[in-house]
Amino acid sequence: MSLLEVANLGISFGGLKAVDDVSFDVEEGEVFTIMGPNGAGKSTIFNLISRFYKPTSGTIRFGGKDITGLAPHQIAPLGIARTFQNIELFDHSTVLQNLLVGRHSLRRTSFIEDMLFLPKNRREEVRHREEIETIIDFLDLQPYRNQRIAGLPYGVRKVVEMARALALKPKLLLLDEPASGLSVEETQDVAYWIEDIQKDMGITVLMVEHDMKLVNQVSDRVLALDHGSPLAIGLPQEVQSDPAVIEAYLGREEA
Amino acid sequence: MEVIQLLLGGLANGCIYGLVALGFVLIYKASEMVNFAQGDMMMLGAMLALTFVNHDYLGWPFVPGVLAAMAVMGVLSFALDKFVLRHIFGQPHFAVVILTIAIGFVIRFIAGVIWGHEPLSLENPFAGKSLHFGGLVMGMEDAAAILMTIVLTGGLYLFFSRTRLGVSMQASSQNQIAAYYMGIPVKLVYSVVWALAGILATVAGVMFASKGTIDPSTGLLGIKAFAAAVIGGFGSLPGALAGGLIVGIVEPFAGRYLLAGYSQIAPYAIMLVVLIVAPNGLFAQMIKKKV
Amino acid sequence: MRILFKRSYGVDIRLFADWQTFAWYAALFAAVLAMPFVLDDYYLGEVTYVLIFSLAGLGLMLLVGHTGLVSLGHAAFLATGAYMDVILIERGVPFILALPLAGLFSGVVGAIIAIPVLRLTGIYLAIATMALAIITEDIIVLAEPVTGGVIGLTTPPIEIFGLEIDRYGTPKLFFYLCLAVVALVTLFYRNLLRSPTGRAFTAIRDSEVSASSLGINVAVYKTLSFGISCFFTGLAGGLLAHYLGAFNHETFLIITSILLLMMVVVGGMGSIHGAFFGAIVIGLLPPAITILREYFTALTGIRMTAIPGLDTGIFAVILVMFILFEPMGIYGRWLKIRTFFQIFPLYRKNMFRRQKTFLKTERMR
Secondary structure (H helix, E strand, O other): OOOEEEEEEEEEEOOEEEEEEEEEEEOOOOEEEEEOOOOOOHHHHHHHHOOOOOOOEEEEEEOOEEOOOOOHHHOHHHOEEEOOOOOOOOOOOEHHHHHHHHOHHHOOOOHHHHHHOOHHHHHHHHHHHHHHHHHHHHOOOHHHOOOEHHHOOHHHHHHHHHHHHHHOOOOEEEEEOOOOOOOHHHHHHHHHHHHHHHHOOOOEEEEEOOOHHHHHHHOOEEEEEEOOEEEEEEOHHHHHOOHHHHHHHHOOOOO | OHHHHHHHHHHHHHHHHHHHHHHHHHHHHHHOOOOOOHHHHHHHHHHHHHHHHOOOOOOOOHHHHHHHHHHHHHHHHHHHHHHHHHHHOOOOHHHHHHHHHHHHHHHHHHHHHHHOOOOEEOOOOOOOOEEEEOOEEEEHHHHHHHHHHHHHHHHHHHHHHHOHHHHHHHHHHHEHHHHHHOOOOHHHHHHHHHHHHHHHHHHHHHHHHHHOEEOHHHHHHHHHHHHHHHHHOOOOHHHHHHHHHHHHHHHHHHHHHOOOOOHHHHHHHHHHHHHHHOOOOOOOOOEOOOO | OOOOOOOOHHHHHOOOOOHHHHHHHHHHHHHHHHHHHHOOHHHHHHHHHHHHHHHHHHHHHHHHHHOOOOOOOOHHHHHHHHHHHHHHHHOOOOHHHHHHHHHHHHHHHHHHHHHHHOOOOHHHHHHHHHHHHHHHHHHHHHOHHHHOOOOOEEOOOEEEOOEEEOOOOOHHHHHHHHHHHHHHHHHHHHHHHOOHHHHHHHHHHHOHHHHHHOOOOHHHHHHHHHHHHHHHHHHHHHHHHHHHOEEOHHHHOHHHHHHHHHHHHHHOOOOHHHHHHHHHHHHHHHHHHHHHHHHHHHHHOOOOOOOOOHHHHHHHHHHHHHHHHOOOHHHHHHHHHHHHHHOOOOOOHHHHOOOOOOOEOOOEO
């Protein structure tokens, strides 16, 4: 049984089929990349898995359990975390506070206990902060710990976005274009981090990405999409040399 | 027969609410600001008209007086946007709401200082005249209100969809920075929109004043017009009018058939029901955002 | 310049960052405790009024400043608190239970109303709450057998363990009672903010989408915020009932709701201090205007007859000034002044400069 099983997933907006009969499985411990030109439906698939959209057809199973009918807030407690293409951080809070929100699904206190702030709450707060520190260490965010998001550079914000997703202690991490807008060095950092996430933390990664170098460096398998339909699925080399994929990306050669 | 009589009475009121609601929607469509002071602007416009027309003030003839009031109000609204609202350009909507509420208070206060708090009436050519048809009676001022509303709504609808200024207003409200890139003088456009809204408010005010008396607190009627705009859905001009008509028509029926005390909350109750059933109004304009 | 070295997580978590901050607040609290011995009864009454409105403001601040939900109808919950408190005491419930129960009642009513209303966003929410406030005015009159309709109710005196506390008879005791309630609620509020619940509220304010992707059930938390907010405001309503001695539906008009919101904005949105600053402005403005008017008359000999609506008019002008020039409110200005002194001479005018934003339509969500 694969960690994530997507079967015949489809969604239409009005008459437009944004995602059309897409099926793929993500095995535990692998890095699976979805690639395709803009508008191919990649982020839509993420939004379907996060349950922001309701599919018109198909099912999604996570760890054998059918999650197609769940509400968006029920996804995180299952161990699925995601980042957003257009960063959706909490601008008025500090980096630390953003990461602490990431731990919400792991809380053990009720709102009444919070209001009274019993010793149990204090212990829990310390526990949350200790676990957050591991992530801050991992992603080198120490200098930014107490700074407000609103003043941080774009590259740092993307890292915080990833950190917040990791704070969830996910089994599956959905990365939506982690390298978009980053410089060559920053992209290389992302590659190293993804490798560490996979090997040291044992987290399965499902990624949407355009940057071919990054895709080839970290991916175990790739799915190519075009106009919502799957084109090819397999090892990175195989998919990139698939004629249908080349045609979708580069256009057909004039006869 | 009685039903139709009630209907006619409510229709004229509905047109006035509709005109005020149109002002709201106009500003909202152009700048996505909600102008809580629209009702008070209506009151101010009516007071200005009174100052031009009434014999204890300037004593001008009715039409030039009203036109003068419209011009003054247009300039005042333009200035209001240019000098006051300019500063909160780009700030979250909430700040605008509070600001316009506060501006409404200030307008009411100044009006109270200038014109006092006694109810005043506008001398108008409709007073006492009425139309009779088929056993029904309609006051002349009501008929005038309905006519003006139809003309104005139609005009505005065409303005927004056909003219360049109208289209650039819509563009400015949907994406400011893109509008700038397209060469639209966004700030000027906004001020013009406010001037238009001020003129609309004046017409509504004159219509209202013709039916009875006004005093500085008349602006609170704006809240009912607000309910109307909400019922119609904020992004739609015909919706605003429809909302106004609904509120205007429900009022006399509620007053006649419901117990006293329940009738004045009818418009708000309807609004709440509409909001719960169709959270963006009946003629909504919300689209889902791509994340 | 003061640099804070943090050596444990406790420093982040505790209520006061360092002993100097604690010392300042302790001194402030001591000064407040001493007020009944320094001020005469009239001014003590004014300060009590400020305390009660701070409490109402705290409730609204939690909802508006920290969860991002605009309510233009909070006076309705002042009303539920006031009426329920009196109704319970009249039926023999001791004050010490009646007040919290009145607050709880307001909280529950708030949560119930919240459920359908919180599907609405931004401006529609504000309008819906305003409509609720208007409807509440009428409902109070309609529910005459319970609320005394237009005539209203007279508040029975407070009795705690045999000790009678009355605003006019024992103003010092009444002041301390209000102070105790406000202090307790402030503590609860601060506790909420430094725990997952409070962070969930702020998350909802800043990005509902990512909040739900992190496991926060947005609908439930919005309702919770509304409920707690109405609980605080309901407590204020109960205290207000005892302050006024008698009240009817005119005490809780739509204008009161609007004033509450304006108060919260002037004080400084998103901060607990803001509720207090705003209440100070709104509470001390009328007497301040009276004093100024008398001074003006004495100075120039011109008699300024009382202009009706002057209080609200001036308050509105102050509000406009704040929104235009100091959107962070009084607390924001205070922060800037304090930072100026703390990091002198390194303070630069642009430190707190807001990023220039362009309007992006909210019609796409």
